[in-house]
Amino acid sequence: AQKITQTQPGMFVQEKEAVTLDCTYDTSDPSYGLFWYKQPSSGEMIFLIYQGSYDQQNATEGRYSLNFQKARKSANLVISASQLGDSAMYFCAMREVDMGRRALTFGSGTRLQVQP
Amino acid sequence: EPEVTQTPSHQVTQMGQEVILRCVPISNHLYFYWYRQILGQKVEFLVSFYNNEISEKSEIFDDQFSVERPDGSNFTLKIRSTKLEDSAMYFCASSVPGLAYEQYFGPGTRLTVT
Numbered sequence: 150a151q152k153i154t155q156t157q158p159g160m161f162v163q164e165k166e167a168v169t170l171d172c173t174y175d176t177s178d179p180s181y182g183l184f185w186y187k188q189p190s191s192g193e194m195i196f197l198i199y200q201g202s203y204d205q206q207n208a209t210e211g212r213y214s215l216n217f218q219k220a221r222k223s224a225n226l227v228i229s230a231s232q233l234g235d236s237a238m239y240f241c242a243m244r245e246v247d248m249g250r251r252a253l254t255f256g257s258g259t260r261l262q263v264q265p
Numbered sequence: 266e267p268e269v270t271q272t273p274s275h276q277v278t279q280m281g282q283e284v285i286l287r288c289v290p291i292s293n294h295l296y297f298y299w300y301r302q303i304l305g306q307k308v309e310f311l312v313s314f315y316n317n318e319i320s321e322k323s324e325i326f327d328d329q330f331s332v333e334r335p336d337g338s339n340f341t342l343k344i345r346s347t348k349l350e351d352s353a354m355y356f357c358a359s360s361v362p363g364l365a366y367e368q369y370f371g372p373g374t375r376l377t378v379t
Contacts, residue, residue, distance in 0.1 A: 184367060194308070194356060194370035240308060251296060251360070252310040252321055253368060 152176065153241050153256035160261050162231045169216070170226040170259045172241030180246040183224040184253065185215065188238040197239075200224055231263045267291045269371035271357050277377045278347055286342045286374045288357030297340045298358040298368060299332065301325070308356065314340065347378045 154173045162168040174183065185197040200208045200215045208215040216225040228235055238260050242253040270289045278284050290297050299311040312322040314332050329345045340359075344351055354375050358368040 186370070191372075192354060192375075193372045194358075196367040196369065199367055242308075250321055251298070251313050251368075252323065253298075253300075253308075254310065255308040257307045 151256075152254045153243055155241055155256035155259050157259045158257075160259055162228075162261065162263055164233060164263055164265050165230055167227060167229045168231055168261065170228070170239050170241075170261065172224045172226065172256060174222050174224060174241075174243050176222075176243065176245050178245040178247040182244045182246065183215070183217070184242040184244070185213070185224075185226045186240045186242060186255075187235075188240060188258070190237070194240075198226065228261075233263050233265065236261060236263045269357055269359055269369050271355075271371040271374050273374060274372065275375045275377070277379065280349055280378055281346050284344050284347055284376065286344075286355050286357075286376070288340045288342070288371055289338050290340055290357065290359030291369055292338070294359035294361055294369070296320075296360045296362065296368075297332075297334070298360075299342045300356045300358065300370075301353040302356065302373075303350075303353045311342070344376075347376075349378050352376055352378045 152175050181202045183200045187195045198208050198210045198213045198215050200217045207217050212229045214227045238258045240258045241256045244253050272287045297314045300308050302308045310323050312326045313320045331343045333341050354373045356373045357371040360366050360368045
């Protein structure tokens with residue numbers, strides 16, 4: 150089974166609107182972390198936001214927020230007030246903390262295109 | 266702001282040749298990683314390194330791969346005998362101790378095996 154599933158290969162959003170990128174995960178580890186990274190066309194991986202499995206509140210970082218629904222095993226990224234510079238690939242990733250593992254497992258990504 | 270750097274940005278090599286990809290992690294980070302991304306696919310974990318030894322590796326990281334921290338700043342990935350399927354973007358990353366912290370990625374090295 151896929152550990153991280155991103156079901157939207159591509160998304161379009163109008164500038165200044167909000168967009169939600171979906172991510173579901175699968176783990177039996179009670180302790181884990183969820184991450185979102187942005188990959189612009191230039192190729193680098195830019196960290197956006199982190200949510201720990203025991204965090205009581207949803208993470209927020211500027212225009213990025215993470216809609217964490219633990220029972221549903223989903224960690225959707227919400228980008229508010231989209232900008233043209235938000236056009237990129239977005240990857241959801243998970244770290245399963247059991248036994249101190251540090252490897253990130255990535256989803257297949259969602260390509261977001263922001264339209265003027 | 267400190268950043269992870271990688272050299273070269275693009276490496277072209279012939280099948281069967283050895284390549285060394287270089288990375289300079291962020292200076293106060295203690296954990297180092299290599300990931301790869303075949304064109305158009307997801308990012309895949311290769312190996313993590315801590316305290317001068319491999320702490321975790323994936324099934325991709327077989328005997329043709331090795332990592333080394335030859336001095337206090339560099340972290341290298343060696344591919345002994347490259348294959349066509351090794352063509353990918355290779356990312357180095359580093360992080361501080363503490364499992365809640367993000368991994369900072371370098372800009373990547375695009376490896377093309379011909």
